[in-house]
Structure formats: C-alpha cells, structure tokens
Amino acid sequence: MNNSSKTPDAPAVSDPSRRDFLKSGAGLTVAVALGGVGLSVSKSAEASAAYPGLVTSWLNVSTANVVSLTIGTTEMGQGSRSGLAQIIAEDLCVDINSVVLLQGGATIAYTGSNAVSRGYATSTGGSGAVRNNFWALRDAATQAREMLVLAAMDLTGDTLRANYTTVNAVVTYTPTGAKYTYGQLADAASTKAALVTGLTAPDTPFSALSVIGKSVPRADIPPKLTGKAVYGVDVVLKNMVFAVVKHCPTFGGSLSAVPATPKGAIAAVPLAVYDFTFPDPTKNYTASTLLKLTRGLEVSGSQTAVAVVAADTWNAINYANALAPAWKLPAGATSLNDAQFLADGNALISQTTLPSTQPGIVTGTSVTPSATLYTVAGSYAATEPAVASAGQVVDVVYTLPYVAHAAMEVLSCTVDYKPGVSCTIYASTQVQQNALKLVFLLLRQLGDTTIAPITNGVWDTSRIQISTTFLGGALGRKLEVDFISQAVQTAVAVSKLAAGPRPVKLMWTREQDFTHDQYRPMAVVRARAGVNGSGNTATIAGLEYRVVSPSIAQQRGSVLNTNAAAGVVGDSQGSEGARDLPYAMGSQLIEYVTHPSQIPLGYWRSVGASINVFAVESFMDELAVAVGADPYQFRRNQLLSTISSGAANAAMAQRWLAVLDSAATLGSWGKPAAGNFQGIAVGAAFNSIIAMVVELSATATSITVKKVSVALDSYLVVNPDSAIAQMQGGVVHALNATLYGRQTFVNGVAQRANFNTYSMIRSSSMPDVQVVLTQPTTLARSGVIGGVGELGVPALAPAIAHAFFKATGKRVRSLPFFG
Amino acid sequence: MATTVTLNINGVNRSVTVTDVNMKLLWVLRDMLGLTGTKYGCGIQQCSACAVLLDGQNDYACALAVSDVIGKKVTTIEGLAGVDPSSKVAADANYVKAAAAWQQYQVPQCGYCQSGMLVRCVGAMKAGHHGSQILPEMPNICACGTYARIKQAVTNL
Numbered sequence: 001m002n003n004s005s006k007t008p009d010a011p012a013v014s015d016p017s018r019r020d021f022l023k024s025g026a027g028l029t030v031a032v033a034l035g036g037v038g039l040s041v042s043k044s045a046e047a048s049a050a051y052p053g054l055v056t057s058w059l060n061v062s063t064a065n066v067v068s069l070t071i072g073t074t075e076m077g078q079g080s081r082s083g084l085a086q087i088i089a090e091d092l093c094v095d096i097n098s099v100v101l102l103q104g105g106a107t108i109a110y111t112g113s114n115a116v117s118r119g120y121a122t123s124t125g126g127s128g129a130v131r132n133n134f135w136a137l138r139d140a141a142t143q144a145r146e147m148l149v150l151a152a153m154d155l156t157g158d159t160l161r162a163n164y165t166t167v168n169a170v171v172t173y174t175p176t177g178a179k180y181t182y183g184q185l186a187d188a189a190s191t192k193a194a195l196v197t198g199l200t201a202p203d204t205p206f207s208a209l210s211v212i213g214k215s216v217p218r219a220d221i222p223p224k225l226t227g228k229a230v231y232g233v234d235v236v237l238k239n240m241v242f243a244v245v246k247h248c249p250t251f252g253g254s255l256s257a258v259p260a261t262p263k264g265a266i267a268a269v270p271l272a273v274y275d276f277t278f279p280d281p282t283k284n285y286t287a288s289t290l291l292k293l294t295r296g297l298e299v300s301g302s303q304t305a306v307a308v309v310a311a312d313t314w315n316a317i318n319y320a321n322a323l324a325p326a327w328k329l330p331a332g333a334t335s336l337n338d339a340q341f342l343a344d345g346n347a348l349i350s351q352t353t354l355p356s357t358q359p360g361i362v363t364g365t366s367v368t369p370s371a372t373l374y375t376v377a378g379s380y381a382a383t384e385p386a387v388a389s390a391g392q393v394v395d396v397v398y399t400l401p402y403v404a405h406a407a408m409e410v411l412s413c414t415v416d417y418k419p420g421v422s423c424t425i426y427a428s429t430q431v432q433q434n435a436l437k438l439v440f441l442l443l444r445q446l447g448d449t450t451i452a453p454i455t456n457g458v459w460d461t462s463r464i465q466i467s468t469t470f471l472g473g474a475l476g477r478k479l480e481v482d483f484i485s486q487a488v489q490t491a492v493a494v495s496k497l498a499a500g501p502r503p504v505k506l507m508w509t510r511e512q513d514f515t516h517d518q519y520r521p522m523a524v525v526r527a528r529a530g531v532n533g534s535g536n537t538a539t540i541a542g543l544e545y546r547v548v549s550p551s552i553a554q555q556r557g558s559v560l561n562t563n564a565a566a567g568v569v570g571d572s573q574g575s576e577g578a579r580d581l582p583y584a585m586g587s588q589l590i591e592y593v594t595h596p597s598q599i600p601l602g603y604w605r606s607v608g609a610s611i612n613v614f615a616v617e618s619f620m621d622e623l624a625v626a627v628g629a630d631p632y633q634f635r636r637n638q639l640l641s642t643i644s645s646g647a648a649n650a651a652m653a654q655r656w657l658a659v660l661d662s663a664a665t666l667g668s669w670g671k672p673a674a675g676n677f678q679g680i681a682v683g684a685a686f687n688s689i690i691a692m693v694v695e696l697s698a699t700a701t702s703i704t705v706k707k708v709s710v711a712l713d714s715y716l717v718v719n720p721d722s723a724i725a726q727m728q729g730g731v732v733h734a735l736n737a738t739l740y741g742r743q744t745f746v747n748g749v750a751q752r753a754n755f756n757t758y759s760m761i762r763s764s765s766m767p768d769v770q771v772v773l774t775q776p777t778t779l780a781r782s783g784v785i786g787g788v789g790e791l792g793v794p795a796l797a798p799a800i801a802h803a804f805f806k807a808t809g810k811r812v813r814s815l816p817f818f819g
Numbered sequence: 820m821a822t823t824v825t826l827n828i829n830g831v832n833r834s835v836t837v838t839d840v841n842m843k844l845l846w847v848l849r850d851m852l853g854l855t856g857t858k859y860g861c862g863i864q865q866c867s868a869c870a871v872l873l874d875g876q877n878d879y880a881c882a883l884a885v886s887d888v889i890g891k892k893v894t895t896i897e898g899l900a901g902v903d904p905s906s907k908v909a910a911d912a913n914y915v916k917a918a919a920a921w922q923q924y925q926v927p928q929c930g931y932c933q934s935g936m937l938v939r940c941v942g943a944m945k946a947g948h949h950g951s952q953i954l955p956e957m958p959n960i961c962a963c964g965t966y967a968r969i970k971q972a973v974t975n976l
Contacts (some may be wrong), residue, residue, distance in 0.1 A: 014965030077963045129937035224930030225918045227856015227896035231931055234855035264838070265948060300918060313859075315838055407858055408962045410867060472858070472931030473962050593820035681949040693938055721925055725968065732964025744965045755960060762958050764967035 003370040027062040027186035028147060028635065032071075034134075057104060058132070058527065058686055059140045061148070065169060065183030067094050069137075072104035074130040074430050075220055075479070076471035077729075078789040079722035080129035083216045087134060090211040091141035091201050093644045094182070101219070102150040103468050106432035125603065127477055128686075130718055132786035138201035144189075146196050151179050151188035154754035213775055217677060220470070228490075231472040232428030235410035237503035239413070241266055243490045244316040245483075245508050246323060247516045249747040251598065252297025252305050252330035258345045262319040266309040269493040271486045275557075276441040282433070283460045285789035289597040291437060292557040293482060293517065296598030297330040297748075307490040307506060310462055317509060321780045328698035334750030336598060341745075342399065345524030348548040348593050349397060354602050371457035371548075371596055375571030376579050378589040382753045386587045390530025394626050398527070398615040399814040401742035403520040403604055404758060409472020414505040418496050420450040422463045423488070430478045435466045446492045475733070476603040480518055483508060514758060516749035518602025518686055519743055521574075523549035524595075524612040525615035529585070531627050538627035539641070545619075547612060549574050550597040559596070565800040570594075574604075575793060577612030577683055582653035583620070584641035597744065605733055606685055606793035613683035614815065617798035621679070631802060632669050632680050635660060656682055659691045659711045662772050665691025667709030680800030681795040688714035688786030694799035695766075698807040703739065703817060705767040705800065713774040714786035722786045724771045730792015731769050736760050738797040748751040759819070829850065829898030829906040836884055844878035844888055845869045848895060854903065856896040856934045858966055860960065869957035870935035870942070871895050877942035877956065897936040899941055913944040913976075920972040927962035935959050940973060950974055 032649060057071035069088055075081045080674035085099040149164050152171040156163075156178065162529040165172045169182040223229040231594070248254060261268045273293050274498040280289035281760065292710060306325055348371050414426040425444060429435050438460050443452040471478055487506035497503035510515070528540040540691050550570040554560055560570050568575065570592035579590050624634035639660070642653035660682045663669075672678045672695050682691040695707040710727045717723045740759035744751040776783055797815060804812045823836045826847070835851050848854040848871075860868030862881045869880040872894040879896075894911075897903040900918065901910030904944075917940045918927075924975075927933045936959050947953035953973040961969075 077927070079928070122820075217922070220930070221922060221925060221927050224919055224927040224933050226900035226902045226938065227854070227934045227953055228900075228902055228972045230855070231858075236847075236853055236855065300839065311838075312846055312850040314842045407963055408858070408866070408929070408960065410859065411951070471929060472928040507859075507976075510859075577908065590901075620854075725925065725928060725965070726968040729964035732966060733962070736962075753948075754863055755861050756863060758960065763954050763959065763966040763969050766970055769967050 008498075017169040026185070026210070028144055030059045030140045032057045032059060032136050057137075059137070059144055060188045061144060061182050061189070063183050063186050065181050067092060067098055067169070067182070068100040068102055069132070070102040070104045072106060072432050073133070074123070074124040074471055074474070076430065076466055076474040078143070078726060079218050079220075079656055079719060081687045082216055083130040083718040083722065084133060084137065085219070086211045086214075086216060087130075087137040090209060091138050092145050092602070096211055096216050098169060099612070102553070103615040104432075106436040118253065125476070128787060131770055131787060134718075134785055135201065135781060139199070141331060143196040143228070144198050144202040145453045146199060147189040147192040148182055148185045150192040150195055151185040152189060155180065164782060172561060173630065182587075182770070196258060203778055205778050206775050210343060212718050212779070213322070213716070213720070214656055216719055218722065232426065232469045233409055233472065233507055235426040235469060235505060236413040237414060238414055238476040239504075240503040241309050241311065241494060241506055242313045242316045243269070243487070243488055243504050243506040244304050244305050244307045244313065244320045245271065245506065245512055246320040246325075248327045249515065250327065250448070251295075251336060252253050252331050252333055252334045252345070252748065253327040254299075254302035255306065256326040258303075259323055259495045262308065262591040264310070264315065265319045267494060268323065269307040269309065269490045269496060270303040271305040271307055271484070271489050272301055272303045273298050274442065274445060274485065276438075276445075285457065285797055288670055290557045291434070291441065291722040293485060293598035295555060298331055303512065307484065307486060309490060309494060309504065313507060315721050316690040323690065323741060329748070331374060332598065333617065334747050338744050338746075341522055341597060342524070344597070345399070345522065345548050345595055348396070348595060349524050349526045349546060358499055362380075370592050372560070372595075372647055373590045374562070376569050376590040376592050378573045380544070381590055383542045383544055383587040383589040387528060387530035387544060390503040390541040391532045393530050394526065394619075394623055395528040396526070396619065396622060398525040398618060400523045400525075400611050400614065401815060402522045402745070403737055403741040404514050404743050405475045405477035405602070406514065406516045406758065406760065407473030407475050407477055410510055411477070411508040412506065413484045414503060415487045415491035416497055416503040417488070417491035418501055419448060422465070424452055424465045424467060425484060426469060426486070428469055430471070430474050430480055431481060432466045432468060434616045435481050435484050436461055436464060436697045438485055439464050439466070442485055442488050442494075446489065448492070449495070459483045479516065479603055496576070502688065510755070511753040514743070514753045516600070517750075520604030520607075520610065521550040521552060521597075522597070523547055523611040525611065527615060527619040529619070529623060531623055534627045536629045537576045537637055537737045538629055538634065540583065540585040540623065540638060542588070542646060545578055545590045546591040546593060547575060547578060547615070548593040548595045549611060550595045550599065550601055552601040552603060554594055555585065555601050571608075573608040575608060576685055577609035578616055580649070581616065582642050582649045582656050583635070583638035584645065584650065585638065604727065606732075606790040608700035609683060609790075609794040610684035610737070613685070613794035614797040614801070617681035617795065618801050621798065621802040630670070632660070632664050635680070655689055656684070658714045659689045659774070662711035663691035663693045663709055666711060666770055666772050667695065667707065669693055673706070677803045677806040679799035679804070679806070683794050685794055686787030686790060687784050687801050688712060688788065690795045694796065696801050696803045697808070698804050700810065701818075702807055703804060704765075705735065705802065707768045707788070708796065710769060710771045710792065711774075712771065712788070712791055713790050714776070714785045714791065716776055716779055716785050717770050717773045717788065719757040720773055723773055726788050727771045727782050727792040728791070731767065731796055732761060733795035737767070738800055738815060739817050740819045742816050826885070826888060827891065828854070828893045829895060829903040830892070830908040831906045833905070840886040841884045842964065843881055844871065844883040844885065847885060848880060854895050854897050858865040858931055858934055860932065860935070864937070865933070865960070867939055867957070868932050868935040870938040870959070872938060872942050872945070875942070875945050877939050896938055899938065901942055910943060913941045916976055917941055917944065917972070920976060924968045924972045926965050926972050928953045928965055932959055933965075936961065936969060940976070944976060949976060964974065
C-alpha cells in the first residue's frame with residue numbers, strides 16, 4: 001500500500017460498494033451514510049444481512065496501519081480530496097499525510113428483494129464535495145476512533161475512557177504508557193460496532209481544531225507537475241483505437257444516411273441520443289425516473305453525430321473533418337438565432353398575459369407559446385402601489401448571453417467493452433452514478449442484456465464499472481453523460497467488426513466542445529423599484545424583479561414546482577441570487593419566466609447566481625446613483641434597516657453586512673489609487689455569502705482590472721489555502737465571462753468554435769486578488785456549511801460594471817463587455 | 820503512405836511509423852509513445868497546453884509536423900521532470916526550480932494546463948528570462964484561473 005501519495009496518478013477501478021468492502025482487507029471498516037451518522041458495520045453483518053442506508057463511502061483502518069477513505073466525489077481541481085482527508089484526520093487523530101484517498105465509483109447493490117443504493121452520493125456539484133460529507137465523515141472517524149479505544153480496553157482490562165489518548169494513529173494507555181497502533185487494534189476494533197452506534201462528533205471550538213481549518217498542501221499536486229497525472233483523455237489501454245466525434249453542426253439535426261467508413265479508417269459509427277424512463281433502483285423502484293439526454297429539438301433515438309474510429313487521434317480528426325454526412329435538419333432550427341432569442345426574451349420581460357394567475361410587471365402584447373410565469377415571491381397587487389407611489393422609479397433591463405464551459409480538457413471517455421463479459425468506463429465525470437445508470441440502460445438498448453441483466457426486476461450492475469480519472473476542469477460540463485453514451489455506442493459497434501472487441505478512446509475536438517456545449521442559459525432581467533429620499537439614507541419602497549431565462553431543469557424533463565409550500569416556485573436555480581434578498585426593500589415581487597429556447601442548456605459554475613447577482617447588484621448600484629448615494633453605504637443602510645427591523649432575515653442581513661464590510665475594508669473602499677475606479681457587490685449562493693471590491697482602470701473599449709478584494713462567509717473553511725485558490729480562480733472564470741464570454745448562434749449553428757474567437761484572459765491580465773475568510777467561533781452541527789468552489793464567480797461582474805461606470809460614465813447592462 | 824522515422828525525444832532516438840509525415844508531433848507523443856503529459860487543448864496554437872521544447876526553445880506540439888522535428892531534439896514535460904520511462908536523462912535544473920516554486924505556491928488546480936505552463940516557464944528560463952519577465956513568455960490558457968499563483972511562483976525564478 002502506497003501511503004506517500006493519497007491520490008494515485010493512474011485511474012483506479014474502485015467502488016464504495018459491496019465488492020470493495022468485502023475485498024478491503026483485514027482491519028476496521030466504517031461505512032459512511034449520506035447526510036447522516038457514520039454507520040459502523042462489521043464485514044459479516046454487511047455481507048449477510050439486509051443493510052439500511054445510502055452508503056456513500058468507506059473508511060478503513062488496515063492492520064498495516066493505513067487509513068483509507070474510498071469516496072465517490074470527483075477531484076476536478078477544487079482540492080476537495082485534501083479537504084476530505086482533513087476531516088478524517090481531525091477526529092480519527094491521525095496525520096493528514098497518512099490518509100489515503102481512493103477514488104470510488106458508483107454501484108447499485110441489493111440485499112435479496114430489498115433494493116438499496118450504494119454510492120448514491122457519487123456525483124460532485126453544487127460546491128458540495130466537502131460540505132455535504134462533512135458531518136458524516138466526522139461521525140465516521142469518531143466512531144472508528146472509539147472502536148479502536150474499545151479494542152485497547154480489552155487488552156488493558158481498564159474501561160475508564162479518560163485513561164486513553166489517541167494521537168497519530170496510536171492509542172496510549174496513560175497509566176502505564178502502553179502504546180497500541182491503530183493497525184494492531186484494527187481487527188479487534190471491527191467487532192465493536194454495536195457499542196458506538198449513534199456516537200457523533202461533538203461541536204468543537206474552532207481553536208480546538210487541529211487539522212480542520214488549517215491550510216494543508218494538496219496531495220494531488222505532485223503528479224500534476226510531472227505530466228504523470230492521468231486525465232480522462234490520457235487513459236491508455238492495450239490494443240486501443242481512437243475515435244473522434246463529429247456532430248451535426250445544427251442543433252437537433254440527425255443523419256439522413258449512415259456515412260461510409262472513410263478509406264483507411266476503422267469505422268464510422270452513427271451515434272444516437274436516447275432518453276430512458278425506468279423504475280429507479282436507487283429509489284427502491286418506487287419511482288420511475290427519466291434520464292433525458294435529448295436537448296432542445298433532438299428526438300430520442302435520432303442519430304445526431306458520427307464517431308470516426310482510427311488507429312490514432314490525428315487520423316481520426318482528419319477523417320472526421322473530411323467526412324461530409326448528409327444531415328436532416330429539424331423544423332425550427334432556422335429560428336435559433338441570437339436576434340430571435342433577444343426578441344423573445346424582451347417580449348416576455350414586460351408581458352402580463354402569461355399563463356399564470358399572477359399579473360406581471362406591466363402590460364404587454366401577445367406571447368410566445370409555452371413561456372410560463374412563476375411568481376417566486378410576493379405579489380404584483382402588493383408591490384406595484386408601493387413602487388408607483390415612490391418618489392422616484394428606476395426601471396431597467398439587463399441581458400446576459402449563452403456562455404460555454406471551456407474546460408481545458410475536452411470531453412473524453414475510454415470504454416473497455418467485452419461483449420457478454422464486462423464493460424469498464426474510464427471517464428472524466430462528475431456523475432458516476434448517473435453514468436452507471438446510463439451505461440446499464442444503454443447496453444440493454446444495444447442488445448447486451450448479458451452484462452446488464454434485470455433478474456426478477458432487480459438490476460445487476462456488477463459487470464459494469466465506472467472509473468473516474470482526474471478531471472481536466474469541468475466547470476459543470478462533466479455533469480453531462482452525452483460523451484459517455486457516445487463512447488459506449490462506439491465500443492459496441494467496434495466489437496462487432498471482424499477484428500473483434502477493442503478498447504475505444506473517444507474524444508471531442510475543441511471545436512466540438514465549443515459548438516456542442518450545454519450552455520449557461522441566456523437571460524433577460526427586468527428590475528423596477530421605487531426609491532424615497534436621497535443620499536445614503538434613501539429607502540427602497542418596493543422591488544419588482546423578473547428574470548426571463550430558459551430552464552435547465554425543464555429541458556431535462558423536470559416539471560417546475562408551482563406549490564410554494566413544497567419549495568421554491570419555478571426553477572429554483574434560475575432564481576438563485578434573486579430571491580431571499582436581505583436588503584430592506586419594502587415589498588418584493590420576484591418572478592421567474594421560462595423562455596422557450598431550444599439551445600442545449602447546462603450547469604455552469606455558479607449557475608443562476610451568475611445571472612441574478614449581476615442583475616440585482618447592478619440594480620443596487622443604479623438605485624444608489626439615482627439617489628446620489630455611495631453604493632457601499634446605500635447597501636449597508638438597506639441591510640441595517642433589515643437588522644433593526646428584527647425581521648426573520650435579520651440574522652442573514654447581519655452576515656451580509658459583515659461580509660460587505662470585510663470586502664470594503666480589505667479593498668480600501670472609497671480610496672482607489674490615482675486613475676483607478678472601484679465597484680462593490682455582495683451576493684449569496686450555495687449557502688455562502690460573497691462580497692467583492694474591484695479596482696480597475698478603463699477606457700471606453702478596454703478594462704484593466706488591478707485588484708479584487710474578496711470576503712467569503714461559508715460558515716467554515718476546511719482548507720483556507722484551497723479556498724483562496726478557488727476565489728482567485730473564480731475571479732478568472734468570472735473575468736472571462738464578464739469581458740468576453742458569449743456563444744453566438746446562426747440558424748441553429750454555434751458560431752464560436754475555438755479560443756481564437758472565444759477569448760480567455762491570460763496570466764498577464766491577472767489582477768491582484770486578496771481574500772478574507774470567515775471561520776466560526778465554535779464549529780457546530782447547527783451551523784450550515786456553505787459551498788466555496790463556485791462562490792468566486794457571481795459578484796465580480798456587477799462590481800466591474802459599476803467601476804466601469806465610474807470610469808467612463810457608461811452603464812453596461814448587457815454582458816459581455818467586449819464579446 | 821506509412822513512413823518510419825527516427826525522432827529524438829527526451830534525449831532518446833525513437834523509431835515511429837506514421838501514416839504521413841504531416842502528422843502532428845502532439846499525437847505521436849500521446850498516441851504512439853504514451854507520453855500523455857503533453858496535452859491537447861485547442862489544436863491551433865492558442866492555449867499552449869501542448870507546449871514542448873524544440874532544441875530547447877518553446878514550441879507547439881499541435882503545430883509541429885513530424886517532418887519539422889526530424890533531426891531536432893524534442894523535450895516534453897516528462898523529459899524535463901526526469902520521469903520519461905524510456906529516457907535516462909535526469910530532471911532539468913530549471914524545471915526543478917520551477918516545479919519547487921509550483922509546489923510551494925500550490926499552483927495547480929485541475930492541473931491539465933500545468934504541463935504546458937511548466938514547459939513554457941522552463942523554455943523562458945532557458946532563454947534567459949527571470950522573474951516577472953517570464954510571464955509574457957507564458958500565454959497559456961488556464962481555465963481554473965491559477966494565474967495568481969503562477970505570478971507568485973515565477974517571482975524568484
């Protein structure tokens with residue numbers, strides 16, 4: 001066992017599953033259940049009995065004194081693996097460097113007729129890798145530690161807990177000084193599960209934490225310095241062939257005939273896009289789930305692309321470039337144009353006759369079919385009189401474009417398919433369990449029920465393995481499984497050639513990556529408010545806010561919620577950053593309108609907050625300008641009003657105020673260097689609060705961002721240096737989007753295909769980024785740990801927009817600035 | 820037309836058979852020699868993920884044809900780091916300094932672009948650049964946004 005590197009540089013095939021558990025070797029293993037208490041089980045109990053819970057990971061202390069955590073979360077550069085190791089090290093009382101992180105896969109396992117899911121949490125998104133596993137891992141480590149102590153008690157005969165210490169993987173019996181390594185105790189400890197049932201980690205003063213909250217070097221960095229780290233696109237299997245994908249350039253188009261294999265190539269494989277509806281084993285078959293891979297105008301089963309297979313990538317690219325398949329274009333593709341999208345959005349922004357019981361902001365004309373208005377909060381009847389009777393009304397529209405992900409590693413998946421025997425998937429994926437479901441259903445669709453059998457209604461996925469490599473960035477794009485479906489289809493087709501089955505590595509070119517992305521949706525936002533008074537103490541009488549945007553969830557087949565008692569009305573991600581604002585705003589009407597676009601949509605780092613925080617905070621600046629207030633003091637005063645009102649969101653307003661003040665202090669608000677101009681913004685997403693002060697110089701056609709001062713309150717930060725890196729990186733991601741990020745469309749064809757037309761900033765444009773983080777006085781289970789990875793994105797654009805306004809007098813309401 | 824050529828990669832002459840000598844070096848390295856540290860990012864000399872040294876100078880493996888590198892010395896990230904299993908050449912002294920700085924400042928996030936970052940940094944050092952002079956020689960794209968750490972890391976090189 002290699003304990004010098006926590007992250008192997010070669011792809012491991014490993015699952016947080018029954019089979020891993022059974023082969024995990026001697027020692028103590030604790031199963032970790034999602035969202036709850038670590039669940040201690042003995043190996044024999046797990047193997048034989050009906051087993052409750054949604055197991056997400058396994059914590060093992062081996063007889064060789066090695067601590068390993070097998071967990072399905074994906075490392076894509078956010079540093080979560082070190083964060084997870086820190087949590088284990090804290091409560092198990094072991095050195096951080098001795099914790100081995102093993103990449104888990106996904107599995108769906110059963111005990112008799114009682115289906116339960118395993119590895120359910122094997123997806124990584126929503127800035128959740130650390131926070132969603134935090135207390136379950138603390139509990140598991142706590143239970144494992146106490147089981148080890150109980151084993152030591154058997155050896156000494158003394159059951160007084162105070163007579164034992166646990167330090168550096170050693171239990172010491174203090175009366176005699178006798179020392180027992182965890183490895184020595186591990187086998188005996190594994191019989192103590194029943195004695196620690198329900199034991200949980202305590203609330204802990206932050207000052208008493210020894211590993212959590214401290215900056216530690218990331219274990220995944222060394223192999224990333226030598227070229228040895230293996231990403232999805234780097235997987236090499238013996239006898240492998242190489243496939244490159246060519247999609248119909250027009251969204252929704254499909255092959256009208258299967259193209260002939262180019263001379264010299266191995267195969268040209270038509271690739272279909274499928275939707276699957278199935279009784280979901282991870283929901284005990286009680287619910288049917290839709291796994292919808294079609295987007296927009298695509299139809300399930302239609303062949304939207306071709307994989308060209310060759311002996312190497314170079315030849316595959318050339319064959320694919322030369323291939324000119326006949327495509328059948330869908331009716332409606334010609335209406336997929338930027339000008340049309342904007343016209344549709346603008347028509348919906350002031351439309352009152354939408355199919356909704358609530359009237360909208362103002363009167364308008366007829367409406368595009370299938371747009372629906374969802375009232376997220378408030379009512380027009382309550383808000384409009386307050387707005388209309390205010391001393392001043394400000395009414396503006398903001399526009400945001402479709403944005404591509406542009407992760408540096410293009411999409412790639414390698415499939416080792418042995419018909420009737422096994423199918424192993426090596427992929428850069430954020431969603432291992434979705435990938436497993438897809439591959440199981442797809443293999444059945446393609447006729448191989450031998451390795452994807454359903455016996456007595458129960459899925460047997462044991463012949464399919466999902467192996468996760470390092471991800472060369474994801475930014476949300478690798479939540480999709482389109483490329484995995486394509487790789488499996490190609491491998492199955494190759495297996496039917498005369499030469500027989502061979503592993504297939506499928507890759508998208510950068511051009512395919514940009515033009516067949518699933519884009520951050522565009523949006524048109526209208527904000528209308530009434531303000532009273534002037535200067536910093538001016539007050540907001542009412543806010544009417546409507547975001548018109550295509551719904552990601554709806555395009556995937558979700559029915560948007562209309563019942564306020566059941567949760568957020570409409571698309572909850574579409575209104576994130578706009579609802580629950582803690583500013584005192586009098587009466588608030590927040591509306592979400594689905595915009596019926598057929599462009600493929602996806603989750604892009606910070607999702608809806610990237611839209612709404614730009615609009616809300618730009619609007620706060622515009623209100624401040626309208627009343628002659630300082631934008632920082634104006635925000636402060638709206639938060640102070642909420643705090644002094646004692647309203648339900650007063651505590652949240654207090655947190656926003658603290659973060660806003662921290663950023664203002666860090667960024668020396670009001671005192672920019674000569675020739676520089678400042679902007680400020682604050683917002684919330686993923687249960688965290690972010691504020692930024694930007695300092696820049698600008699002309700009408702250029703922006704040089706000099707300094708970004710960031711304050712983050714995520715309740716707890718496990719690895720501060722990693723969190724700072726995420727803030728620095730988030731600034732870059734947001735700068736790319738704010739200055740240049742935009743995909744454009746003509747007749748259903750995405751126009752910007754590579755970095756020569758889709759600009760990204762380089763190191764020479766990097767501003768100085770300073771970060772201040774918040775930590776709790778006492779780390780309590782009642783505290784809500786927020787996300788970090790996506791938080792660096794949403795506040796930058798509005799802060800830049802205001803600083804640009806100060807510099808040039810021009811208010812930019814349409815992003816990007818220069819795209 | 821399949822052609823067998825000899826290429827000097829990381830100090831070792833290797834014989835490779837390519838379908839034509841216009842094949843780009845990137846794919847020879849990745850698909851034929853298993854040297855996957857050199858990355859594909861754009862294929863059009865925009866992102867520098869494919870950076871290699873050609874006779875010690877920065878170049879783009881995505882643009883160099885096999886015919887361009889015959890008779891020249893190609894150095895990849897594995898060669899600089901001394902981890903090419905076919906090569907006995909030790910790690911490059913400039914690389915060792917740069918990699919230590921990358922480790923000290925915890926530069927990589929996803930890490931995909933960092934092979935190219937380090938190659939171009941070493942190429943710049945070999946060309947006599949120091950400290951912040953190195954940055955203009957590194958127009959690499961990093962989508963994670965590690966630029967702040969890179970600026971720190973090159974300061975003392």
